[in-house]
Amino acid sequence: MSDERTKVLIIGGGFGGLFCARRLGRADVDVTLLDKSAGHLFQPLLYQCATGMLSIGHISRPLREEMARHRNVTVLLGEAVDLDPGARRVTVRRPDGSTFPIGYDVLVVAAGMQQSYFGNEHFAQWAPGMKTLDDALCIRQRLFAAFEIAETLPPGPDRDAWLTFAVSGGGPTGVELAGQIREVATRTLAHEFHSIDPEDARVLLFDGGDRVLKSFAPSLSAKATETLTSLGVQLHLGVHVTDVDGDGVTVTPKGGGTVQRYRARTVLWTAGVEAVPFAHHVAAALGASADRCGRIAVEPDLSVPGHPEVFVIGDLVGRDGLPGVAENAMQGGLHAAACIRADLIGRPRRPYRYRDLGSAAYISRGNALLQVGPIRLAGLAGWLAWGLIHIAVLTGVSNRVSTVATWLATIARASRYHRAFMLEGDRAQSGRFTWSRPDETS
Known part of the structure; x- marks a missing residue:
């Protein structure tokens, strides 16, 4: 990566982060795509994996494979745990518990939501x-x-x-x-x-x-x-x-x-759902307001008030009642990338306009x-x-x-070909690194 080019850090490899990284793939910027699993998960079909219809491989793909043709995109495995907006630096935790810093000029927060048990x-x-x-x-x-x-x-x-x-x-x-x-x-x-x-x-x-x-x-x-x-x-x-x-x-x-x-x-x-812990930290570090689910208030261009270098996209956006669906994340990722491209050539940013392309649900x-x-x-x-x-x-x-x-x-046929399971390793809570100590995952 070049030291002179704008450094864009995207946190989260879901729909928002993936579409943003793709759109910036040939731009004059250096992109780092950070994700806790280094893979893109197609969440709308997750239930079919759970019920044995599809395998893990059907609904997920390594981000490195997805980004291989984009030479200006680096994919890293880790969990963002701290943000220093003054230094424009994010601290990332590796799966073994150690940490390392990543600097940025532009930050795109696409970390998504997690399951909420409403305090229980x-x-x-x-x-x-x-x-x-x-x-x-x-x-x-x-x-x-x-x-x-x-x-x-x-x-x-x-x-x-x-x-x-x-x-x-x-x-x-x-x-x-x-x-x-x-x-x-x-x-x-x-x-x-x-x-x-x-x-x-x-x-x-x-x-x-x-x-x-x-x-x-x-x-x-x-x-x-x-x-x-x-x-x-x-x-x-x-x-x-x-x-x-x-x-x-x-x-x-x-x-x-x-x-x-x-x-x-x-x-x-x-x-129910709620923001991931890092989103709460982002809101506090940037002095941004958030709703009870942790969605962060943003400007019309999806940047955080007072911090035009920080975008929030996808489920974490607390504006205009935007839905927590894949289509909103995709459009938000494309919009953030368009704003970054506009900044590079000195053009004004456009406000984000969500286009509702519909909803679907599979029953049987x-x-x-x-x-x-x-x-x-x-x-x-x-x-x-x-x-x-x-x-x-x-x-x-x-x-x-x-x-x-x-x-x-x-x-x-009636058979489901991906019903294999093991009785060991039942991990009910999500978002946990396999090698982390309990006190490092809170």
Whole structure:
């Protein structure tokens, strides 16, 4: 890298960081792309990895491979832990706990969000979220191991508890997980056991709202309810999960009422998100305001007030009610790159304008929802459109081809070819370096 050129540091290799780095790939700048896993994860399909439909390789790609053709982009593995805005320096922690500094002229914060348990962090031990590859593998282990354990138990309450799956959160991830678990039980595992009937598995979906998929049009939300109910998912709306332990969940009605207890040995959490710790540190170091979830207030060009050299993009943007979806992160990454390019040639920056290109949710084979402006698709039409959109956005031609092949094989047969799991190494909490000491991960 040249000492004379502008140094751009991008923190986070998700959609925002990836699209920003790509757009700067041939610009007259030196780019460092920092990520905790040095890989890009296609989060919208994470639940399919968790339920054995896709492998890790289908939904992730090494950032080094992705950036190999961009000679001005350096990819580094590490977690940003400290920011010195005066010196324009970020301190990064390696997986072994040691640290090193990275200087910058322009900083792009695309670190994303993590699962929120609304102050009940002990829930994470029993209810993994759905944000990382570790989360997906943990859920896969718990899902398929639950059926195996039930097979070894006599009929009764203990077996029933292992065949009960509780999902907290009625957004797209919760709906997709609930639908997929029922599909696993009724289709994939239907004829593989002797002592149990997997179709007896109960899937309970809890949400505090009056309908699932509140971000979708009411007609599509109603269609999702109909599809989930036909699959056998039991919907419990207007309630909050107020306690989680190794034996199940406690649920409290939102408006007050009788507290209920459900025995469920597998609990999955998709109910909320919050900013990663580094985002809170960024806000404090720059004197920026943030909302209760940690989203940072920004100027119209996505820069931090008083710090035009620092951009915040993706889920961390606290402005205009921007949604925490992949499309917003992609557009934000492209916008930050455009601003950096404009600065290089002395042109004014343009304000960021988010273009809503729609929402989609997969429920089961042949059933998905798609909402694009006035267009509303459900059932088979929504499913086909959903597949085309996700294939188009996947990184890497090989990932697209292999994912399509796997989907076609799954459609033709009930089997899911990526169900392998190990009983060791259950890591319920996400974002932890394998080699870090406990006191270094707080």
